[in-house]
Amino acid sequence: EAGVTQSPTHLIKTRGQQATLRCSPISGHTSVYWYQQALGLGLQFLLWYDEGEERNRGNFPPRFSGRQFPNYSSELNVNALELEDSALYLCASSLEVGGEQYFGPGTRLTVT
Amino acid sequence: DQQVKQNSPSLSVQEGRISILNCDYTNSMFDYFLWYKKYPAEGPTFLISISSIKDKNEDGRFTVFLNKSAKHLSLHIVPSQPGDSAVYFCAASGSARQLTFGSGTQLTVLP
Numbered sequence: 346e347a348g349v350t351q352s353p354t355h356l357i358k359t360r361g362q363q364a365t366l367r368c369s370p371i372s373g374h375t376s377v378y379w380y381q382q383a384l385g386l387g388l389q390f391l392l393w394y395d396e397g398e399e400r401n402r403g404n405f406p407p408r409f410s411g412r413q414f415p416n417y418s419s420e421l422n423v424n425a426l427e428l429e430d431s432a433l434y435l436c437a438s439s440l441e442v443g444g445e446q447y448f449g450p451g452t453r454l455t456v457t
Numbered sequence: 458d459q460q461v462k463q464n465s466p467s468l469s470v471q472e473g474r475i476s477i478l479n480c481d482y483t484n485s486m487f488d489y490f491l492w493y494k495k496y497p498a499e500g501p502t503f504l505i506s507i508s509s510i511k512d513k514n515e516d517g518r519f520t521v522f523l524n525k526s527a528k529h530l531s532l533h534i535v536p537s538q539p540g541d542s543a544v545y546f547c548a549a550s551g552s553a554r555q556l557t558f559g560s561g562t563q564l565t566v567l568p
Binding site for chain 2: 349359365378380386387388389390393400433437442443445447448450451
Protein backbone atom coordinates (compact mmCIF):
# COMPACT_ATOMS: atom_id res chain seq x y z
CA GLU A 346 0.00 0.00 0.00
CA ALA A 347 1.43 3.36 -1.02
CA GLY A 348 2.04 5.85 1.75
CA VAL A 349 1.38 9.56 1.82
CA THR A 350 3.18 11.28 -1.01
CA GLN A 351 4.15 14.93 -1.30
CA SER A 352 5.49 17.03 -4.12
CA PRO A 353 7.78 18.67 -4.77
CA THR A 354 10.53 17.44 -2.45
CA HIS A 355 12.23 20.80 -2.48
CA LEU A 356 10.95 24.23 -3.49
CA ILE A 357 12.92 27.44 -3.69
CA LYS A 358 11.01 30.70 -3.98
CA THR A 359 11.70 34.38 -3.67
CA ARG A 360 10.09 36.59 -1.04
CA GLY A 361 6.70 37.81 -2.23
CA GLN A 362 6.08 34.87 -4.55
CA GLN A 363 3.48 32.16 -4.10
CA ALA A 364 4.17 28.49 -3.34
CA THR A 365 1.94 25.50 -4.01
CA LEU A 366 2.57 22.21 -2.24
CA ARG A 367 0.74 18.99 -3.02
CA CYS A 368 -0.20 15.93 -1.02
CA SER A 369 -1.80 12.59 -1.86
CA PRO A 370 -3.15 10.67 1.13
CA ILE A 371 -3.11 6.95 1.67
CA SER A 372 -5.85 5.30 -0.37
CA GLY A 373 -9.08 5.30 1.62
CA HIS A 374 -8.03 8.09 3.98
CA THR A 375 -10.34 11.08 3.85
CA SER A 376 -8.65 13.39 6.35
CA VAL A 377 -5.59 15.39 5.37
CA TYR A 378 -3.54 17.53 7.73
CA TRP A 379 -0.81 20.07 7.03
CA TYR A 380 1.96 20.95 9.47
CA GLN A 381 4.90 23.34 9.40
CA GLN A 382 8.19 22.39 11.01
CA ALA A 383 10.51 25.37 11.14
CA LEU A 384 14.16 24.80 12.01
CA GLY A 385 14.55 23.76 15.62
CA LEU A 386 10.82 23.79 16.30
CA GLY A 387 8.16 21.12 16.63
CA LEU A 388 5.32 20.47 14.26
CA GLN A 389 2.92 23.41 14.11
CA PHE A 390 -0.59 22.53 12.96
CA LEU A 391 -1.64 24.45 9.85
CA LEU A 392 -4.81 23.04 8.32
CA TRP A 393 -7.11 20.04 8.49
CA TYR A 394 -9.35 18.90 5.64
CA ASP A 395 -11.91 16.13 5.77
CA GLU A 396 -14.31 15.10 3.01
CA GLY A 397 -13.40 18.18 1.01
CA GLU A 398 -14.10 20.67 3.80
CA GLU A 399 -11.72 22.70 5.92
CA ARG A 400 -12.36 21.47 9.46
CA ASN A 401 -9.85 23.53 11.40
CA ARG A 402 -6.86 25.77 10.95
CA GLY A 403 -3.97 26.63 13.20
CA ASN A 404 -2.66 30.01 14.24
CA PHE A 405 -1.35 31.05 10.84
CA PRO A 406 -2.18 34.12 8.73
CA PRO A 407 -4.77 33.89 5.91
CA ARG A 408 -2.03 33.82 3.26
CA PHE A 409 -1.73 30.15 4.21
CA SER A 410 -4.64 28.41 2.52
CA GLY A 411 -5.46 25.16 0.87
CA ARG A 412 -8.07 22.87 -0.46
CA GLN A 413 -8.97 19.22 -0.72
CA PHE A 414 -10.03 17.70 -4.00
CA PRO A 415 -12.75 15.07 -4.61
CA ASN A 416 -10.06 12.36 -4.70
CA TYR A 417 -8.96 13.56 -1.21
CA SER A 418 -5.62 14.87 -2.40
CA SER A 419 -4.80 18.31 -1.10
CA GLU A 420 -2.96 21.48 -1.94
CA LEU A 421 -1.36 23.99 0.40
CA ASN A 422 -0.89 27.49 -0.97
CA VAL A 423 1.29 30.09 0.65
CA ASN A 424 0.93 33.60 -0.78
CA ALA A 425 3.22 36.60 -0.37
CA LEU A 426 6.06 34.41 0.87
CA GLU A 427 8.19 35.70 3.70
CA LEU A 428 11.65 34.55 4.73
CA GLU A 429 10.29 32.96 7.91
CA ASP A 430 8.06 30.68 5.83
CA SER A 431 11.17 28.64 5.11
CA ALA A 432 10.43 25.30 6.72
CA LEU A 433 9.60 21.66 6.18
CA TYR A 434 5.92 21.29 5.34
CA LEU A 435 4.47 17.94 6.28
CA CYS A 436 1.22 16.42 5.14
CA ALA A 437 -0.50 13.60 7.01
CA SER A 438 -3.61 11.54 6.43
CA SER A 439 -5.82 9.47 8.67
CA LEU A 440 -8.46 6.85 8.03
CA GLU A 441 -10.83 8.31 10.56
CA VAL A 442 -11.16 11.60 12.36
CA GLY A 443 -8.82 11.56 15.33
CA GLY A 444 -7.10 8.37 14.26
CA GLU A 445 -3.38 7.84 13.86
CA GLN A 446 -1.93 10.19 11.33
CA TYR A 447 0.46 8.89 8.71
CA PHE A 448 2.96 11.39 7.41
CA GLY A 449 4.51 12.03 4.06
CA PRO A 450 8.22 12.83 3.64
CA GLY A 451 7.57 16.57 3.48
CA THR A 452 8.35 19.45 1.17
CA ARG A 453 11.32 21.61 2.07
CA LEU A 454 10.41 25.21 1.19
CA THR A 455 13.20 27.75 1.07
CA VAL A 456 12.37 31.42 0.68
CA THR A 457 15.22 33.68 -0.37
CA ASP B 458 1.19 28.77 24.99
CA GLN B 459 2.68 25.30 24.60
CA GLN B 460 0.06 22.75 25.54
CA VAL B 461 2.42 19.83 24.99
CA LYS B 462 5.98 20.14 26.24
CA GLN B 463 9.06 18.02 25.81
CA ASN B 464 11.55 19.68 28.09
CA SER B 465 14.57 17.64 27.06
CA PRO B 466 15.74 18.57 23.58
CA SER B 467 18.22 15.69 23.58
CA LEU B 468 19.00 12.40 25.29
CA SER B 469 21.96 10.04 24.93
CA VAL B 470 21.73 6.41 26.01
CA GLN B 471 24.06 3.43 25.76
CA GLU B 472 22.97 0.57 23.50
CA GLY B 473 21.06 -2.08 25.45
CA ARG B 474 20.00 0.32 28.18
CA ILE B 475 16.59 1.86 28.72
CA SER B 476 15.63 5.13 27.03
CA ILE B 477 13.00 7.21 28.79
CA LEU B 478 11.48 10.13 26.93
CA ASN B 479 9.16 12.46 28.79
CA CYS B 480 6.27 14.67 27.83
CA ASP B 481 4.04 17.00 29.84
CA TYR B 482 0.72 18.51 28.84
CA THR B 483 -1.41 21.27 30.27
CA ASN B 484 -4.80 20.74 28.63
CA SER B 485 -6.92 18.46 30.82
CA MET B 486 -9.27 17.88 27.86
CA PHE B 487 -6.64 15.83 26.04
CA ASP B 488 -7.70 12.18 26.08
CA TYR B 489 -5.54 10.51 23.45
CA PHE B 490 -1.77 10.54 23.28
CA LEU B 491 0.67 9.37 20.65
CA TRP B 492 4.40 9.05 20.08
CA TYR B 493 6.02 9.55 16.71
CA LYS B 494 9.58 8.95 15.58
CA LYS B 495 11.26 11.05 12.92
CA TYR B 496 14.44 10.38 10.97
CA PRO B 497 16.12 13.20 9.04
CA ALA B 498 14.57 13.89 5.63
CA GLU B 499 11.57 11.67 6.43
CA GLY B 500 8.11 12.34 7.79
CA PRO B 501 7.25 11.29 11.36
CA THR B 502 6.30 7.64 11.82
CA PHE B 503 3.61 6.60 14.27
CA LEU B 504 5.01 4.49 17.11
CA ILE B 505 2.49 3.90 19.85
CA SER B 506 -0.58 5.50 21.37
CA ILE B 507 -2.54 5.45 24.60
CA SER B 508 -6.05 6.43 25.54
CA SER B 509 -6.74 8.28 28.76
CA ILE B 510 -8.70 5.29 30.08
CA LYS B 511 -5.42 3.38 30.32
CA ASP B 512 -2.22 4.08 32.17
CA LYS B 513 0.07 1.80 30.19
CA ASN B 514 0.35 0.46 26.66
CA GLU B 515 3.02 -1.87 25.41
CA ASP B 516 4.20 -2.79 21.94
CA GLY B 517 7.38 -4.83 21.74
CA ARG B 518 10.28 -2.77 23.01
CA PHE B 519 8.11 0.32 23.37
CA THR B 520 5.93 1.12 26.37
CA VAL B 521 4.01 4.32 26.97
CA PHE B 522 2.96 5.31 30.48
CA LEU B 523 0.30 7.90 31.24
CA ASN B 524 -0.07 9.69 34.57
CA LYS B 525 -3.25 11.73 34.22
CA SER B 526 -3.04 13.38 37.63
CA ALA B 527 0.43 14.69 36.82
CA LYS B 528 -0.46 15.34 33.15
CA HIS B 529 2.65 13.44 32.19
CA LEU B 530 3.43 10.68 29.77
CA SER B 531 6.62 8.85 29.03
CA LEU B 532 7.95 6.50 26.39
CA HIS B 533 10.24 3.69 27.46
CA ILE B 534 12.41 1.88 24.94
CA VAL B 535 14.00 -1.33 26.19
CA PRO B 536 16.55 -2.35 25.09
CA SER B 537 17.67 0.69 23.14
CA GLN B 538 19.27 0.06 19.76
CA PRO B 539 21.38 2.36 17.55
CA GLY B 540 18.57 2.32 14.97
CA ASP B 541 16.33 4.00 17.54
CA SER B 542 18.38 7.20 17.19
CA ALA B 543 15.86 9.74 15.91
CA VAL B 544 13.73 12.66 17.03
CA TYR B 545 10.75 11.57 19.10
CA PHE B 546 7.61 13.69 19.23
CA CYS B 547 4.75 13.26 21.62
CA ALA B 548 1.31 14.42 20.55
CA ALA B 549 -2.07 14.80 22.20
CA SER B 550 -5.63 15.24 21.06
CA GLY B 551 -8.99 16.02 22.64
CA SER B 552 -12.56 16.10 21.39
CA ALA B 553 -11.54 18.15 18.36
CA ARG B 554 -9.38 15.18 17.36
CA GLN B 555 -6.61 17.46 16.19
CA LEU B 556 -3.07 16.59 17.22
CA THR B 557 -0.94 19.02 19.20
CA PHE B 558 2.74 18.12 19.05
CA GLY B 559 5.60 18.70 21.43
CA SER B 560 8.88 20.16 20.19
CA GLY B 561 10.63 16.80 20.06
CA THR B 562 13.54 15.05 21.78
CA GLN B 563 16.61 13.93 19.85
CA LEU B 564 17.51 10.44 21.07
CA THR B 565 21.02 9.19 20.38
CA VAL B 566 21.78 5.55 21.17
CA LEU B 567 25.50 5.01 21.47
CA PRO B 568 26.94 1.65 20.34
